[in-house]
Amino acid sequence: MSTLLEVEDLDVHYGRPGAPGSVKAVDGVSFTVERGRTLGLVGESGCGKSTTGYAILQLVRPSGGRVLFDGTDLCTLDKASLRRMRRKLQIIFQDAHASLNPRMPIGDLVGEALDIHGLYPGAKRAKRIRELLDMVGMAGHLIERYPHELSGGQAQRIAICRALAVEPELIVCDEPVSALDVSIQAQIVNLLQDLQQRLGLAYIFISHDLSVVRHVSDDIAVMYLGKIVERAGKHEIYDAPAHPYTKSLMSAVPVPDPDIEARRQRIILKGDLPDPAHPPSGCRFRTRCPIAIDECAKVEPLQHPLAPGHWAKCIRL
Amino acid sequence: MPLLSVRNLQTRFATDRGIVRAVNGVSFDLEEGEVLGLVGESGSGKSVTALSIMRLVPEPPGKVTADSLTLEGTDLLRLSEADAREIRGSRMAMIFQDPMRSLNPVLTIGRQLTEVLRRHQKLSGTAARRRAIELLETVGIPMAEKRLAAYPHQFSGGMRQRVMIAIALSCNPRLLIADEATTALDVTIQAQIIDLVKRLQRERGTSVIWISHDLGVVAGLCDRVNVMYAGNVVETAPIRELFHRPSHGYTLGLMGSTPRVDGSGTARLTPIEGMPPNLIDPIPLCPFLPRCRVSVPACQARPPERREFGVGHWASCLADLAK
Numbered sequence: 001m002s003t004l005l006e007v008e009d010l011d012v013h014y015g016r017p018g019a020p021g022s023v024k025a026v027d028g029v030s031f032t033v034e035r036g037r038t039l040g041l042v043g044e045s046g047c048g049k050s051t052t053g054y055a056i057l058q059l060v061r062p063s064g065g066r067v068l069f070d071g072t073d074l075c076t077l078d079k080a081s082l083r084r085m086r087r088k089l090q091i092i093f094q095d096a097h098a099s100l101n102p103r104m105p106i107g108d109l110v111g112e113a114l115d116i117h118g119l120y121p122g123a124k125r126a127k128r129i130r131e132l133l134d135m136v137g138m139a140g141h142l143i144e145r146y147p148h149e150l151s152g153g154q155a156q157r158i159a160i161c162r163a164l165a166v167e168p169e170l171i172v173c174d175e176p177v178s179a180l181d182v183s184i185q186a187q188i189v190n191l192l193q194d195l196q197q198r199l200g201l202a203y204i205f206i207s208h209d210l211s212v213v214r215h216v217s218d219d220i221a222v223m224y225l226g227k228i229v230e231r232a233g234k235h236e237i238y239d240a241p242a243h244p245y246t247k248s249l250m251s252a253v254p255v256p257d258p259d260i261e262a263r264r265q266r267i268i269l270k271g272d273l274p275d276p277a278h279p280p281s282g283c284r285f286r287t288r289c290p291i292a293i294d295e296c297a298k299v300e301p302l303q304h305p306l307a308p309g310h311w312a313k314c315i316r317l
Numbered sequence: 318m319p320l321l322s323v324r325n326l327q328t329r330f331a332t333d334r335g336i337v338r339a340v341n342g343v344s345f346d347l348e349e350g351e352v353l354g355l356v357g358e359s360g361s362g363k364s365v366t367a368l369s370i371m372r373l374v375p376e377p378p379g380k381v382t383a384d385s386l387t388l389e390g391t392d393l394l395r396l397s398e399a400d401a402r403e404i405r406g407s408r409m410a411m412i413f414q415d416p417m418r419s420l421n422p423v424l425t426i427g428r429q430l431t432e433v434l435r436r437h438q439k440l441s442g443t444a445a446r447r448r449a450i451e452l453l454e455t456v457g458i459p460m461a462e463k464r465l466a467a468y469p470h471q472f473s474g475g476m477r478q479r480v481m482i483a484i485a486l487s488c489n490p491r492l493l494i495a496d497e498a499t500t501a502l503d504v505t506i507q508a509q510i511i512d513l514v515k516r517l518q519r520e521r522g523t524s525v526i527w528i529s530h531d532l533g534v535v536a537g538l539c540d541r542v543n544v545m546y547a548g549n550v551v552e553t554a555p556i557r558e559l560f561h562r563p564s565h566g567y568t569l570g571l572m573g574s575t576p577r578v579d580g581s582g583t584a585r586l587t588p589i590e591g592m593p594p595n596l597i598d599p600i601p602l603c604p605f606l607p608r609c610r611v612s613v614p615a616c617q618a619r620p621p622e623r624r625e626f627g628v629g630h631w632a633s634c635l636a637d638l639a640k
Contacts, residue, residue, distance in 0.1 A: 044503035045474075151592060181358040182530055186574035186588030193585070208503060211533070215576035215586070238580055252508035253578040254533025258556045260579070261537035268512055269505045271459075272473045 004070060004202050005033040005056070005170060011064035012048070012055050023276045025051045027226035028065070033170065036196065038203040040217030040234070042210055042249070046273055047223040049206045053172040056204070057089055058082055069170070087117050090163035094175035096155035100147040106133070106158055107143035113165035128165075136161045136191060153184035160191065170202045177212060189216060210253045214238060219309065222246045225276055225284040230312040242304075242312040245285045283314070291316050319346035320491055320524050321370070324384040328362075328369045331378045335597040339365040341548035347492070350522040354535040354556075356571065357545035360593055363528045366545070367494045370526075371411050372401040388492060407437045410485035414497040416477035420469040426453075426480055427465030430487060437488045452483040456513055475506035479513070486517065493517075494526045499534065511538055532575050536560060541629065544568045547594055547604035552632035564624075564632040566609040603633070611636040 010029045015022030026048045033039045041049045054060045056067050058074050067074040069089065077085060093099045100109055110129045114120050120128040130140045136157040147155060156176060163171050173192065177185040193216065195201060207213050213220060214234055221231045222245065230243040241247045248267040255261060269288045274280055280287045286296040293316070301313040328340035340362045347353050355363040368374050369381045372393060386393045388409060396404065405411075413419050421429060430452060431445035440448060446465070453461035456479040469477055478498060485493055495514070499507040515538065518525055529535055535542055535556075542559050544552040544567060552565040563569045573587030591608040594600055603621045606612055613636050621633040 044505065153592075182532075182571060182574045183358060183589035186576075186586035187590070189576070189586055190588060210504065211576040211578040214578050214580060215582070235580065238578055248505060250578065252504040254507075254531065254537050255577060255579050256532035256536050256560065256572065256575050257577075258536045258560050261533075264537075266508050266512070268508055272475055272506070 001034045001037070003032050004035045005204075006068040007031050007052075007056065007065070008068070009065040010052065010055055010062055010067065012051050012060055013063040021277050024226050024279070025276065026055060026062075029223075029226075029228055030065075031221055031228065031231065033202050033204060034218075035169070035202055036200045037218045038196070038205050038216055040213035040220040041204060041206045041223060042208065042213050042220060043223035044208060044249075044273060046225075046276060048226040049223050050174050052223070053091065053174050053204060053206050057086065057091055057172060059091070084117075087166045088168050089170045089172070090166065090168040091172040091174060092156070092159045092163055092176050094178050096152065096159040096176075097147055097150075099159055100155060100162075102147050105144050105146055106138075106150075109147075109158060110161050110165055113162045117166050119166065132161050132165050135164060135195070137187075151184075152180050153187060156180065156188050157191065160188075160195070164195065164199070167199075168201070170204070172204045172206065174206045175208070176205075178207060178209060185212070192216065210249065222249065225273065225279050227284060227313070229285065229314070232306075232310040232312075236307065236310050240310075242306055242310070242317055243285075243314050244289050244291050244316070246312070248290070318390065320349050320351075320389060321347040322385060322387045323366075323370065324386070326366065326369055326381070326383040326386060328365050328374055328382075329380045331380070332597075338548050338596045340369060341596070343545075343548075343550055345543055345550060345553065347524050347526065349491075350518065350524060351541065352518060352525040352527060352539045354539035354542040355526060355528045355545060356530060356532065356535055356542060358530060358571075358593065360547075360596070361545040362548040363545050364496050365548075367411065367496055367526060367528060371405060371409060371494065372396065373405075373411075403437075406433055406490070407488040408490055409492040409494065410488070410490040411494040411496065412478070412481045412485050412498045414500050416474070416481045417469060419481055420477060422469055424468075425465065426467050426469065426472070430465070430480070430484055433484055433487045448487070449483075452487055453480070455486070455517075456480070456483045457509070458483075473506075475502055475509065478502060478506075478510055482510070482513065482517075486521075486523075489521065490523065492524050492526070494528070496528045497530070498527075500529070500531070507534070514538070532571060544571070547600065548596055549604070549633070551605065551634070554627070554630035554632075558627055558630045562626060562630070562638075564626045564630070564638050565605075565634040566611045566636055566638075567605045568632070569611065569638060570605075570608070603635070609636075611638060613637075 008030050010026055012026040013024050043049050055062045062075055107129055110132055138157050177188050205216050217234050219233055220237045221228045224245050230246045238250055241250050248269050251267045282297040282299055283301050286292040301315045303311045304317045305311045324344045326340055326343040330337045343366055357363050374381050430449040434440045434445040434448050450461045499510050539556050541555050543550045546567045552568050570589040589608050594604055603616055606616050615635045621635045623631045623633050625631050
């Protein structure tokens with residue numbers, strides 16, 4: 001196993017520091033992604049998980065920290081070098097239809113990705129487009145179709161196809177199946193898993209759906225108000241969650257089994273996410289935490305190691 | 318007598334391409350205090366079934382017919398528009414996925430709550446205000462009195478859904494229909510809302526129709542489930558029966574497609590291949606046949622009849638899944 005991506009102390013701040021309404025959307029986030037593996041990034045709306053994904057690709061420029069891809073710090077690259085580098089890092093979004101140009105037929109949408117990076121020029125282009133479509137389970141005769149003629153699942157296949165066209169090593173998947181019906185969702189999840197096996201891709205899988213994340217990820221990082229509060233392997237995160245936020249999150253996810261549901265003890269959190277422009281002092285979760293003590297308001301919790309690859313930020317551990 | 322009785326409900330829409338049979342012969346009863354789940358994928362007819370019961374289908378282009386559709390003995394289909402409006406809000410109420418679209422953005426929460434109370438319960442201004450505060454407290458909104466003056470955009474998604482529930486409950490309806498009411502919410506907020514619905518159902522004996530594509534939510538909340546496909550109920554069963562002995566190829570397909578957070582599922586999901594049929598052309602055989610993994614030769618020969626699998630458990634499926 002070797003490290004492909006190393007994110008160190010990543011900050012994304014919106015607004016002038018200290019100005020009213022300025023938000024630390026991502027605040028000191030660090031993690032690594034290994035080649036060929038999947039890191040799940042979970043948390044509730046507004047926790048900064050998508051912003052983290054965008055900042056890795058420099059789609060929003062980080063305010064601080066480093067994003068080392070294969071040893072190169074992406075934050076220091078100029079536009080031209082960054083574009084060359086993006087061949088290695090791709091992203092797919094929740095709303096695939098919105099990410100496809102409605103005036104371009106499918107063949108051109110895939111071909112565009114090749115053209116930008118000067119791949120498969122001339123006669124090889126058409127053949128490569130067919131190969132790529134085949135890889136995502138789309139029949140070659142659809143090449144003339146336009147995005148509006150595609151279902152949600154097909155559109156997501158084309159978005160994946162475009163990402164694959166440049167032969168990336170890492171794909172950031174930002175809620176890629178959240179808008180799809182469960183039967184179609186399963187098709188796309190299986191496709192992403194097959195492609196990973198076949199091409200050795202690494203994924204950062206961002207979703208609010210913990211069941212899907214648990215299913216596809218090797219490791220999971222849980223975010224709350226701009227910070228990672230726990231990181232663990234996929235088994236530990238459900239079987240032995242340590243952070244009180246992770247515990248309540250896991251207990252809130254419904255399981256499709258009435259017997260288990262009847263026995264389950266839910267930890268129902270009080271209230272909503274605090275205003276990210278005015279996060280609580282100390283531990284950001286303390287205002288909703290069932291086990292918070294006075295101390296939690298005073299100190300910022302540090303990583304507490306629990307097992308290899310498993311840590312949580314909570315002073316009550 | 319059941320609270321709600323639906324017999325052979327058919328809802329069609331006239332479109333440029335032909336008549337869409339969105340709901341095609343749905344029948345079921347809902348008992349007092351029962352929580353019934355409606356599951357199925359987009360276009361299966363769940364929402365249109367609910368809207369038809371609520372008399373909210375615009376006619377034209379829609380056309381709702383039924384052998385009978387009664388709420389506490391009242392024939393819903395024969396109500397005038399004015400009488401239907403009286404019943405909506407007082408005896409039955411509905412909440413939707415996106416509360417922002419159901420709330421008026423330029424009116425305060427208080428105004429929207431008291432409007433219902435003054436209209437249906439003929440309360441005076443002060444009495445309506447007092448009752449509105451009570452209702453907001455019931456659904457767990459802190460500082461309710463202060464919040465009456467707030468506008469919808471000042472509330473979070475979970476709070477807005479609570480307000481919608483408060484409005485829906487304001488006249489003590491016998492029937493509450495929730496259409497994907499927690500789908501847009503984060504899981505911790507979803508857990509709060511489900512907790513709230515369970516408590517209200519227990520304390521007030523309200524009957525609930527819970528529409529969801531999430532089998533997990535349904536497993537934890539419902540007493541019984543109707544599985545819908547292509548405008549029809551294809552299987553109905555008490556909740557434990559459904560999960561222990563799914564008896565329709567489609568139900569089985571849904572379960573195989575659903576990942577589980579507890580990790581007890583299979584390493585690989587079993588998706589339902591293909592797509593649902595269009596509802597314009599008549600479907601002579603089982604509508605799920607082209608996507609079914611468990612079909613038997615008989616499926617090619619005749620449409621499936623309803624088969625009993627237990628008390629209150631039947632499915633329109635010819636395959637034998639009980640093994």
